[in-house]
Amino acid sequence: MNSLLFFLVSIIGFAALFAAIWLMHRPLAVHASPIRCARLVHRILEWTLTAWVLLLVFQIYGLVSSRPHTGSISNGMNKHHAEAIERNRDAMRRFEKCINTNDLALGEELIAASAAFETPVSPTPLYGAKGYLSVVEFMRRSFPDVQWKLVNMVADENTVAVQWQCSGTFCGETPFAGLQPNGRKFSTTVMNFYTFDEEGRIVGDVAATGIAGILQGIGALPSN
Numbered sequence: 001m002n003s004l005l006f007f008l009v010s011i012i013g014f015a016a017l018f019a020a021i022w023l024m025h026r027p028l029a030v031h032a033s034p035i036r037c038a039r040l041v042h043r044i045l046e047w048t049l050t051a052w053v054l055l056l057v058f059q060i061y062g063l064v065s066s067r068p069h070t071g072s073i074s075n076g077m078n079k080h081h082a083e084a085i086e087r088n089r090d091a092m093r094r095f096e097k098c099i100n101t102n103d104l105a106l107g108e109e110l111i112a113a114s115a116a117f118e119t120p121v122s123p124t125p126l127y128g129a130k131g132y133l134s135v136v137e138f139m140r141r142s143f144p145d146v147q148w149k150l151v152n153m154v155a156d157e158n159t160v161a162v163q164w165q166c167s168g169t170f171c172g173e174t175p176f177a178g179l180q181p182n183g184r185k186f187s188t189t190v191m192n193f194y195t196f197d198e199e200g201r202i203v204g205d206v207a208a209t210g211i212a213g214i215l216q217g218i219g220a221l222p223s224n
Helices: 002-025 034-064 070-101 104-110 129-143 211-217
Strands: 147-155 159-169 184-194 202-207
Touching: 034 211, 070 129, 070 147, 070 184, 104 129, 159 211, 184 211
Parallel strands: none
Antiparallel strands: 147 159, 159 184, 184 202
């Protein structure tokens, strides 16, 4: 802002100086004047005007070079965008290991402590890695070998959509959906949408309905 103001003042000064020289050169015919002092003043003004032109050129260069380079900003943003996407994709690959091993330490690295999860197994939200993995533990009581395989994912810098292949055997100690364990197997596709914070930790999980595939697999619903 100060540079622009100084440039505007310089333009005004240049115009005033140019007008003074023009008046002396044309209407006053200073070159034909017998007064040596007048000719000297006119010459000094001409040299001053030349210096002023050079000053304006440098100011214009400074203003142009100080402007943000759109291409550089765009490249920086694209690089940050790509890094965030790869960070989130890597987090989901580690998250696959976390839920299949019930690794609380790894879960605390990947899941924000303040993250709240709404689940059918609890009337109130479950928080953080411990809350999330309690749902995994709930599943293992009915399906001790339950596993989630990451089949596909689509990511941006804030959200990752994941296609899971969930499978297991209904041979645990705890009933599920009102049924007693019967040794039957299931395999179903589950979709989840994970939200990440600026530090790359999971702060939200919205699951598409996948329970129907489990219920069909264990005989609680008729298969198509």
